[in-house]
Amino acid sequence: MIPKRDKQSVGQRFLAAFRDAGGVEVAPDLLLPAESLLDLYGEDIRARAYVTADPIRGEMMLRPDFTVPVVQAHMQNGAEPARYCYLGEVFRKQDMGDTHPENPRDIEYLQAGFELFSRDPDADAELFALFHDLLAPLNLRAEIGDMGLLLDAVAALPLPDARRDALMHHIWRPGRFRRLLARFGQPTTPRDFPETDAPWAGLRSEDEMIRRIARLNADAAVAPLAPIWSERLDRLFALQAPADQVTPLLRDLAQDMPAIAPAVDRIAARLQAIADRGIDLSAVTFDASHGRTTLEYYDGFTFSFAADRAGWPDVASGGRYDALTRVLGKGREIPAVGGIIRPGLVAELEGAA
């Protein structure tokens, strides 16, 4: 067991480095209004966050992450470009399923983080290099990806809007996505919507149902998606390579899917910018599907640093979350990229070394 004090001092080390990198330290509240977090993250967060009640403010949540309060504070009174850093506890329930875990994870742990609000295309590389250099002594497995690449590939499929929207929406839910894609590859059998005597009930209106039925009827006339498209998508989603070798592979895929060419250019430029900062790309893995199973609001560059320990979460992770600022900004959007390190895990690795 590493004493909490030691984890705290590792965290302070990262915080100091983040300050040196230009971060303004912020200290968001421990108790946050639950509503906006629940609306953003849905039931996943309710299962994992501690919710309590305040007689006046209503449902409050023990801080489950820093990103949302930092973005909210920035959108209220920040100017760009802005760099923020923080160190503090986050709280996550470890709800077990049928059995108790052998090594239960901490329910409160430190996060040291850095968030960068900037329209500079170099911001991704700046952030990644900052994390990479801080973590370099630990020999972690570095992986990167880009959700924008996948989103562009799906957006460009020759599909009617309704089908494309459904696929885009479920890109973070791999099973549902795969089933949808398989279904779109088959001829559709027209559905029947049997009449019922039941009176209309509930908030969903009859109009909403009629619109969906019309959409499904229109969908029944759609020709199946040619198999070549799901093959191309499969190839793209399965792409994994050392980052120094990935650009030609991506360019190759872009031959068949011209719509991803701009994203490929973006990725190539980012990789170059990372290499220019002295990072050996051959030791970084590019995984096209990296980020698909993480936070839904990462919609561009993503990265993670993992230790070779069974059952451990990533030691550090982050990404670009422009979509989150769009949701929280109610129409206003600020390009944003950020990441966190778990100092507790770093302290364990350093203690074991």
Add this chain to the structure above:
Amino acid sequence: MIRLGVPSKGRLMEQTFDWFADRGVTLSRSGSDREYAGRVEGAEGVSLVLLSAGEIPRELAAGRIELGVTGTDLVREKLAGWRDLVSEVAPMGFGHADLIIAVPDCWRDCRDLDDFAAIARDFRAQHGFRLRIATKYHRLVRAWLAEHEVADYQLVDSQGATEGTVTNQTAEAIADITSSGATLRANNLRILDEEPVLRSQATLFANRSAMGPEMQAFLTQLGAA
């Protein structure tokens, strides 16, 4: 001493008494119907504790009773990591009920979970908040929907009269226990065409740390060892 927790009223209590009687153990309430004390005949070292069915999982896990009769639904909902705490000694063959998701019967475009997921997405876009499912089985329903990759919904707590929430517009769908489906139909609700979230029945559970020779002997007598 083995403390046996049994639901304190209704059909569940009567059927539990019958189940034990078939195995030569007579359970009865002592004194009046209003008294929650019980008597055990036909078994040595066993005492009867009458409890609300909903409290039996917690009492078992806390070790305040060694055996308890309750539904699998309640054990799985209320005890995180239940397999490490209690063991299923014997399914008892009554109290059958399924935990299901039901939607308004007027939703002609909603047959299965894929429809439901699509409707939840539309609903969120249209109304600006997540489609609400009223339930008291938060953990079970959430885990099941996560496993099936359904997003865009939220659970709202309903500890009773759950079938009425849709009409009252406090929820768009419900997740609840049903045996015959009659209450659902009476409220113009229809079960999604899917395997239930859970098939539950009355079950005899034992606290895992109370499995000594005394317990073995009693379970053997019940034919459940």
